[in-house]
Amino acid sequence: MRGAQISKLVSTENSQAVLDEVKTIVFMVFPKFDLGPVNRVFRDVVKLFRGEYPGYQKCNTVYHDLKHATDTMLAMIKLIHGAILRGETLCPKNVTLGLITSLLHDIGYIQTLDDESGTGAKYTLVHTRRSIKFIDKYFAEKNFSREDFKNCRDILYCTNLNTRINEIRFKSGEIELLGKMLGTADLLGQMADRTYLERLLFLFYEFREGNVADYTSELDLLKKTLGFYDMVKKRLAGELGSVNKYMIYHFKKRWNINRDLYKEAIEKNRNYLKYVLANHEREYRDYFRRGNYVKKLYEKGL
Numbered sequence: 001m002r003g004a005q006i007s008k009l010v011s012t013e014n015s016q017a018v019l020d021e022v023k024t025i026v027f028m029v030f031p032k033f034d035l036g037p038v039n040r041v042f043r044d045v046v047k048l049f050r051g052e053y054p055g056y057q058k059c060n061t062v063y064h065d066l067k068h069a070t071d072t073m074l075a076m077i078k079l080i081h082g083a084i085l086r087g088e089t090l091c092p093k094n095v096t097l098g099l100i101t102s103l104l105h106d107i108g109y110i111q112t113l114d115d116e117s118g119t120g121a122k123y124t125l126v127h128t129r130r131s132i133k134f135i136d137k138y139f140a141e142k143n144f145s146r147e148d149f150k151n152c153r154d155i156l157y158c159t160n161l162n163t164r165i166n167e168i169r170f171k172s173g174e175i176e177l178l179g180k181m182l183g184t185a186d187l188l189g190q191m192a193d194r195t196y197l198e199r200l201l202f203l204f205y206e207f208r209e210g211n212v213a214d215y216t217s218e219l220d221l222l223k224k225t226l227g228f229y230d231m232v233k234k235r236l237a238g239e240l241g242s243v244n245k246y247m248i249y250h251f252k253k254r255w256n257i258n259r260d261l262y263k264e265a266i267e268k269n270r271n272y273l274k275y276v277l278a279n280h281e282r283e284y285r286d287y288f289r290r291g292n293y294v295k296k297l298y299e300k301g302l
Helices: 015-029 036-050 066-085 092-104 120-141 146-157 173-191 196-209 218-237 243-255 261-279 290-299
Strands: none
Touching: 015 036, 015 066, 015 092, 015 243, 036 066, 036 092, 066 092, 066 173, 066 243, 092 120, 092 146, 092 173, 120 146, 120 196, 146 173, 173 196, 173 218, 173 243, 173 261, 196 218, 196 261, 196 290, 218 261, 243 261
């Protein structure tokens, strides 16, 4: 399938379309899979991001939004599918936990109703801890077991770029594999997005509010993103165990495409960023036109 792109295969702007694709893929692996828990968490996550969940405000971080959560879930199930095709053993119960954790992994950015200062971006440096705290409370309310919580906690830890995964005491090899998959899906989902470069401009302001001192301006973040690509490549092959290798097997089975479209999309974004920085550094915003993100920046006076 020439010209195939992730966003053309599935409407990633539509959360329900993403869930439908997740269902299609999971049934390819487990024809009798119980989707009840995933469906229920998905509905609650949508409510959380939209400000319809009791006790919580609407998500106000443009980069870490509902689309990022569903993009991560979509990449997660594709990795799971590819891994099982290559002979890895993953039981339906643990796949359920992996998918649920993918949806909840950045829920720590969402503010409670009584949190009236700033935006959820102020929690950037502690969002993993806040996400785990939310899952602990949520699982207790929804009658998940303590073992389920501990497994989801350990899977979620793998999304933190500072986590040394070999120091986590996973309950099983399956949970460890799912942790590495989620850490990978989190990176692939955002970096392969067709609006990744545009969304990075908003990420700078999230970092600024969250006291991430590594970046002095939008342009500085864009320049350092080239180094981030190199760091991610090393993390994928190192801490995350090269589980991204399973992606191509998913595309071959699901779409008859013998290519890793995530890898291609990430390279395309990287090459375009290099082009803009080399040739249009002063007017870089003019070259990021997708999704009306730059227009939103001007509307916010940024």
